[in-house]
Amino acid sequence: MNSKLQPIYRSYQQANKAVLNSAADKSGLPPGTLIHIGEKHESKSKISVTQYNADALITHEIDSIAELKHLKKTGVITWVNVDGLNDIHIVESIGQELNIHPLVLEDILSTHQRPKLEEYESFLYMVIKGIEFDQERNISVDYEQISILLLVDYVITFKEKSDNTFDPIYYYLQNNNSRLRQFGSDYLAYVILDTIVDEYFVVEDNLDEIIDPLEENILFNPTKEMLQSLQRIRRNLISMKRNISPLRELLATILRSDNPLFQEKTLRYYGDVYDHILRVTDSLESYRERISAMHDIYLSSASNKLNETMKILTIFASIFIPLTFIAGVYGMNFEYMPELKWRWGYPMIWVIFITTSVGLLFFFKKKKWI
Amino acid sequence: MNSKLQPIYRSYQQANKAVLNSAADKSGLPPGTLIHIGEKHESKSKISVTQYNADALITHEIDSIAELKHLKKTGVITWVNVDGLNDIHIVESIGQELNIHPLVLEDILSTHQRPKLEEYESFLYMVIKGIEFDQERNISVDYEQISILLLVDYVITFKEKSDNTFDPIYYYLQNNNSRLRQFGSDYLAYVILDTIVDEYFVVEDNLDEIIDPLEENILFNPTKEMLQSLQRIRRNLISMKRNISPLRELLATILRSDNPLFQEKTLRYYGDVYDHILRVTDSLESYRERISAMHDIYLSSASNKLNETMKILTIFASIFIPLTFIAGVYGMNFEYMPELKWRWGYPMIWVIFITTSVGLLFFFKKKKWI
Amino acid sequence: MNSKLQPIYRSYQQANKAVLNSAADKSGLPPGTLIHIGEKHESKSKISVTQYNADALITHEIDSIAELKHLKKTGVITWVNVDGLNDIHIVESIGQELNIHPLVLEDILSTHQRPKLEEYESFLYMVIKGIEFDQERNISVDYEQISILLLVDYVITFKEKSDNTFDPIYYYLQNNNSRLRQFGSDYLAYVILDTIVDEYFVVEDNLDEIIDPLEENILFNPTKEMLQSLQRIRRNLISMKRNISPLRELLATILRSDNPLFQEKTLRYYGDVYDHILRVTDSLESYRERISAMHDIYLSSASNKLNETMKILTIFASIFIPLTFIAGVYGMNFEYMPELKWRWGYPMIWVIFITTSVGLLFFFKKKKWI
Amino acid sequence: MNSKLQPIYRSYQQANKAVLNSAADKSGLPPGTLIHIGEKHESKSKISVTQYNADALITHEIDSIAELKHLKKTGVITWVNVDGLNDIHIVESIGQELNIHPLVLEDILSTHQRPKLEEYESFLYMVIKGIEFDQERNISVDYEQISILLLVDYVITFKEKSDNTFDPIYYYLQNNNSRLRQFGSDYLAYVILDTIVDEYFVVEDNLDEIIDPLEENILFNPTKEMLQSLQRIRRNLISMKRNISPLRELLATILRSDNPLFQEKTLRYYGDVYDHILRVTDSLESYRERISAMHDIYLSSASNKLNETMKILTIFASIFIPLTFIAGVYGMNFEYMPELKWRWGYPMIWVIFITTSVGLLFFFKKKKWI
Amino acid sequence: MNSKLQPIYRSYQQANKAVLNSAADKSGLPPGTLIHIGEKHESKSKISVTQYNADALITHEIDSIAELKHLKKTGVITWVNVDGLNDIHIVESIGQELNIHPLVLEDILSTHQRPKLEEYESFLYMVIKGIEFDQERNISVDYEQISILLLVDYVITFKEKSDNTFDPIYYYLQNNNSRLRQFGSDYLAYVILDTIVDEYFVVEDNLDEIIDPLEENILFNPTKEMLQSLQRIRRNLISMKRNISPLRELLATILRSDNPLFQEKTLRYYGDVYDHILRVTDSLESYRERISAMHDIYLSSASNKLNETMKILTIFASIFIPLTFIAGVYGMNFEYMPELKWRWGYPMIWVIFITTSVGLLFFFKKKKWI
Secondary structure (H helix, E strand, O other): OOOOHHHHHHHHHHHHHHHOOOOOOOOOOOOOOOOOEOOOOOOOOEEEEEEEOOOOEEEEEEOOOHHHHHOOOOOOEEEEEEEOOOOHHHHHHHHHHHOOOHHHHHHHHEOOOOOEEEEOOOOEEEEEEEEEEEOOOOOEEEEEEEEEEEEOOEEEEEEOOOOOOOHHHHHHHOOOOOHHHHOOHHHHHHHHHHHHHHHHHHHHHHHHHHHHHHHHHOOOOOOHHHHHHHHHHHHHHHHHHHHHOHHHHHHHHHHHOOOOOOOHHHHHHHHHHHHHHHHHHHHHHHHHHHHHHHHHHHHHHHHHHHHHHHHHHHHHHHHHHHHHHHHHHOOOOOOOOHHHHOOOHHHHHHHHHHHHHHHHHHHHHHOOOO | OOOOHHHHHHHHHHHOHHHOOOOOOOOOOOOOOOOOEOOOOOOOOEEEEEEEOOOOEEEEEEOOOHHHHHOOOOOOEEEEEEEOOOOHHHHHHHHHHHOOOHHHHHHHHEOOOOOEEEEOOOOEEEEEEEEEEEOOOOOEEEEEEEEEEEEOOEEEEEEOOOOOOOHHHHHHHOOOOOHHHHOOHHHHHHHHHHHHHHHHHHHHHHHHHHHHHHHHHOOOOOOHHHHHHHHHHHHHHHHHHHHHOHHHHHHHHHHHOOOOOOOHHHHHHHHHHHHHHHHHHHHHHHHHHHHHHHHHHHHHHHHHHHHHHHHHHHHHHHHHHHHHHHHHHOOOOOOOOHHHHOOOHHHHHHHHHHHHHHHHHHHHHHOOOO | OOOOHHHHHHHHHHHOHHHOOOOOOOOOOOOOOOOOEOOOOOOOOEEEEEEEOOOOEEEEEEOOOHHHHHOOOOOOEEEEEEEOOOOHHHHHHHHHHHOOOHHHHHHHHEOOOOOEEEEOOOOEEEEEEEEEEEOOOOOEEEEEEEEEEEEOOEEEEEEOOOOOOOHHHHHHHOOOOOHHHHOOHHHHHHHHHHHHHHHHHHHHHHHHHHHHHHHHHOOOOOOHHHHHHHHHHHHHHHHHHHHHOHHHHHHHHHHHOOOOOOOHHHHHHHHHHHHHHHHHHHHHHHHHHHHHHHHHHHHHHHHHHHHHHHHHHHHHHHHHHHHHHHHHHOOOOOOOOHHHHOOOHHHHHHHHHHHHHHHHHHHHHHOOOO | OOOOHHHHHHHHHHHOHHHOOOOOOOOOOOOOOOOOEOOOOOOOOEEEEEEEOOOOEEEEEEOOOHHHHHOOOOOOEEEEEEEOOOOHHHHHHHHHHHOOOHHHHHHHHEOOOOOEEEEOOOOEEEEEEEEEEEOOOOOEEEEEEEEEEEEOOEEEEEEOOOOOOOHHHHHHHOOOOOHHHHOOHHHHHHHHHHHHHHHHHHHHHHHHHHHHHHHHHOOOOOOHHHHHHHHHHHHHHHHHHHHHOHHHHHHHHHHHOOOOOOOHHHHHHHHHHHHHHHHHHHHHHHHHHHHHHHHHHHHHHHHHHHHHHHHHHHHHHHHHHHHHHHHHHOOOOOOOOHHHHOOOHHHHHHHHHHHHHHHHHHHHHHOOOO | OOOOHHHHHHHHHHHOHHHOOOOOOOOOOOOOOOOOEOOOOOOOOEEEEEEEOOOOEEEEEEOOOHHHHHOOOOOOEEEEEEEOOOOHHHHHHHHHHHOOOHHHHHHHHEOOOOOEEEEOOOOEEEEEEEEEEEOOOOOEEEEEEEEEEEEOOEEEEEEOOOOOOOHHHHHHHOOOOOHHHHOOHHHHHHHHHHHHHHHHHHHHHHHHHHHHHHHHHOOOOOOHHHHHHHHHHHHHHHHHHHHHOHHHHHHHHHHHOOOOOOOHHHHHHHHHHHHHHHHHHHHHHHHHHHHHHHHHHHHHHHHHHHHHHHHHHHHHHHHHHHHHHHHHHOOOOOOOOHHHHOOOHHHHHHHHHHHHHHHHHHHHHHOOOO
16 A cells, blocks of 8 residues: 555545545545545544463553564464554554555445455455444444454454443453463454354344334334334344345355364354354344334234224214204295194104114114224 | 353353343353353253163153263163253253263253254254244244254253153154164154154144134134234244244255264155155245235225225215205295295205205216115 | 054044144154045045056056056056055055055155155155146135156056046057057156146136136226135135145256166156246246236225225315305304395305305316316 | 047047137147147248358248258258248148157147257257237237247247248348358357347337336326236236246356357357346346336325325315304204394304314414315 | 448338337347447547556547557557447447457447456456436436456447546556556456446435435325335336346456456455445345335325324314204204203203213223324
């Protein structure tokens, strides 16, 4: 990646600045321009270096990649985690340090990647999406792109945000006897993958907690708010599918892979993650079908309600409209209306009123409306 | 599996306890922590050991796995069945005894598994879902995870609940001349699979008994309760599909397998189970299509009913509203209304009433509404 | 198949008797129990034996399989057809005579099989569904399971019912010069398959005769009866698909097969049946799409009709309700209502009536309602 | 094909005559009976023979296949085109002359074939459907089965009808320098295929001309006639898909084929036809999706219209019904109704009328109905 | 391609002229006739020649292909870009110059191609669609066919229109140190592909800007205009899918290809374009699902609105119709109506009015309508 390139295109780039936060950010830029694309998270990038073997575990927080050189050791696994992608130079210098292909550096910085796996001569590059249920906003899922570079004895991870996704791994590392401390960098990469995928189940549980009561209530009390919830869940399922389902292929590729970076015994564990992904995608498909069924129920239920409303209107109107007509007849002012003079005219008219309405009530009773 | 691991994570685990019954239970726990995930069934775990060959059949009920060692014999098939997964130590000690991979032990205890088959060096691990139609609740299917470990001369099964799913197998075992008594452990595993799959047909029959009358009635008497039944069946079909369809692949893998645990002649029988699974999944697909068709019918039928309600209202309103108007006209109190003084005014107005209403009735007759 | 097995399970079996006609009949029975599962057809089983070569053709009707032994000859093709599956012993003795695998015997008797092909060492087993349009019931298709055993010089067929499906074959056999008389048992099996598949086209023609007029009428005169027809056709299409589509794979397997039972030159003919099956399944798919389109049309058409009903109501109500109000005003009994005393009050009110109604009629005209 | 066979089955055949025009025509006939199945086109069959090489081009119209023998020449490509399938003997004698498999002859005569390709030892058989937009009937597509036999130096085509589908080929042949005149019979077969497939684009243009304006209008002026057009287009798309999509596989098979009948350089041209077919099937799929979208729009639009109708009714009824009630109150004849005697009673009542109606108009204004 | 061919068919061609702008333009023309099919863009064709290597960069604008010969040089990459396809001779002469297969020349001129890749002996032909969001028309996407011929040291591109799609490439070329200047013609072809694909993201962003607010508003304020937007987006998604999804296969073919035109190190970059295409097609699928969900919401929401309208009507009508009837009763003119004479008759009737309406209001309150 030649950084001399930048000045030349600056002007061109400026023109496109307005849309630089969207998926099309790099459109119009020559391929090979390193630039961070995606939502900008304010915090400064943080670099944590963890080195361990079966016997020891050391954690450093460093400020620049230059320090990383001094930390080179043999016989230990080094895990470098970068939180935040604002500082392009960190990615660039790690690229130079470890001889990473420029396309990979571009992909790390562009956070609209599809989960994927790329095998290079000396390293392996994975992109995967961390997801989190946003408790504050109404049914919303947040995504975070996590890039994993797996080398012999090295794992480098890049995260968009500085959150606590990796905390369980740090806990786990403290245990001297754990497999993690005894196995290689491929096992560390597995633990990272597994930790991210575990978050998917948490999100699914959150969805379950929303979908289950919705399913119970939608038939008997369909409201506009439920429709809104359905729409939101559906939107999230669509984006989750997009972000999760490519993982199936990613892991299938690892399982078929004969890359020497993966030891035979570790592949079993990747197989376990693969099973988890299958379960998650199965669930997503189930949710999709259930949401679609709920839409059908909603429509049928709304149709039912309309039917009932119309029945009430029809009963009221059909009974009173004829009666009103009869009353109207005897409200006419014709001079010669013999009935008006009859002694029993008025009581008789009440008999007619009552007979008519009872007759109509029977008619609606027979139609099972009341 | 190192059990020293537990204390260290206890606190971390405690924090997550609230959600420990859900699919995400292990999220936040390091991989390799043995813990029972899923609905807890109250009863104590029960271990039954059945040993047989062509000549003899012995059944023991033991309390701990330690006793199992004393039961080791050659020339017999040993079937260990564990009912209930509350007691983690049983699984752990069986794991140590038979040298089972820790991931398998985890999977046995986590009852949210997808049906799957895993081949290990010395054994084969299958997960399969037993299903049962819940007669008490309204259209509901219960699932039970059944794990099968197949070794040379050994079959270990783990069931979530202590029910009578395996009773037919115990009956069958009593017959000295049966194939079961003469064939190997692979045939026992087949009989177990076959028995579980047979339950699927029972559930389908139960569904048939609900769907068939529903299909007959939905066109002519669509009610809200039918809509509810449709919704429940649909939900169950979705979950059944999730729990059953992976079996297709599982059995296809067995049929293609050249694992020495399977004898050539037994594979024919597995082929038979495969056919059954195909039939079950075909049925599920048919049910799905029928339910979807019933939804369409429901909507069309509701739409029909609305049409009819509206026709009645329209007929009543369109006939009596003009008549009421006419009556209203002659109820006006203008001083100079010559018609009111006419000798035949009143009878004439009745002629107008009758002509108008008959005319409108003809109009609706022509429109085929009445 | 050990028939000693029966007594032991009798009691167990009895308990399950209530559901013995359903798909789950064998659930709870040990695998390997010979029992006829499916609708029982009353008639006694009938065994017809046809023996032929290029020169001769003999047909026997025999009572027991024992007689079959005396009929063994070389140089002839023997076709044994069994109509009716009530007599388990016939199947059992044929099994013993020709050394048929017990699983095949079970499948022959259980008439809920999926069409399939199984290759055994010395024979080949096919299950296929004969279908027939039930002229008496309203849009209903009957199924019959037909099992075909193909051996060298032998074809055994088992039919559920005693009907005239195979009559064209008997006709055809009478022709000395026909290919059927000159080719082997594989060609006979082809002719049987072809005859069964030809029946599918007859059923399709019957469906065509129902669907075509339905398609014409549903747009302009949608009735509840059409909805019912749609529902019935859809149900039958679902079951036909289930019973026919597996044949595609069955025949593809035959075409790829290098089983010595099939001669090279006969495979061409099986290819022809394969084409027929493709045509049938294409048609089924087309029907499905057409029925689904008709449902859409039905809903749209019902929606149209409702719109028209409501327009009539709205026109009537909107015109006469204001008029009635005006009439009501001048029916009030206030002492000081100057209009009532005007000489031209009454004619003027008629001018208002007519103007208002003409105005509203124009309004509805402009809206293109009338 | 043994023609002695016919007399024997005549009677049987007669019985089935009633349905002999349908897809099931051959059902009940022994396989191998040559009979023309499908719509009968009145015209006599016409045989055209075209012989050409780079230097010469001769066209004959012959009456019987016998004449064909005299036309045998080396160094020329002979193209025999048969228009009309009424005369079975033509097909039969061509079959004898060129040694064509009887199944192929049957397929040529039965015009309900699925497009397909069959490779025989010395020739290649293709069935393909010519289609034409029927300008006279309302949105209807006509199909014609065209059979192509490709041999070394020979191409035989059979068309159901005598139309001008092949005219462009005759034009093209007149050009001495054209590839057609210089290449072999495989190139002629390609030109025939290409000419037929080009007709598909014409039909698509005809559909485009109907669908595009429909799409524009359906949202704002949905009529019953549009619904009918939608239904017709959909029906035609279903049948076009059935008749065209198998061509994809047909051409893929040719492209993969190593049949010596195809020269390497000609295959490029078949690849071009393959691209065209892909384009046609893509278009059909697009049309299908657009029609389906238009149905959704239709329903939504009808729903909108109903909403508007109901709003008008509700506004009218809700405003005038209360007013009529008030007028009714003061039309009552109670002796003691003080308001009636008030000097300003009548004007006050108008104030009430106007206030009420203005209030309700505001209410509906606020609801954005008016 | 023999241009002598033209005069002969002129007359035939003339007859078909009317439809020459449509997809079926070539139907009826012999294969091998060079003719520009598709929308005609007015501007004259423009030929730009760019020659570069690591050291130098020269750009010419030439008038005829003849000039191209003089520009032949070794050691440089030559990129010829032709804007506009009106001038058939340009294509024809490039074809002769570089020995391009006539079918390719036809395809370049016919702008209804499906994106595809064809490998020839000495060159490689790609068709790809450039797309652009039409800012002026209402939700509309414009397509432009771009043909790419890749040879050793040569890239020829043909564009339908003269727009600024390739501007970023010209910028990029000016940078001496860029990979583009150092790599071969395969990298130039990659940059062209990448530039075109980048435009897809811009179109997607444009769609996002329309879909996102639509999704927010459709539930609460469904209007007819939204329905129109939905329909337009859907139509564009259908055409985008048609024009983009074949690229997936195209790039997969390149990635699997062992064509010597592609260097190993360049294939990585094509892999990057492949990822982009996957992202675009994923997005299109997501949009499709979202649009479909929005249609469901629209229908449900319209159904809700109807329900509410009907409730208002029913409340008004059901309350006032009975009251009007009562008022009508006491407006009758019977001589003997005792109530009319009662001192408290009139106040009592108001009590009845108020009680009735309050009762009905309670009834509707209980039904949760108000």
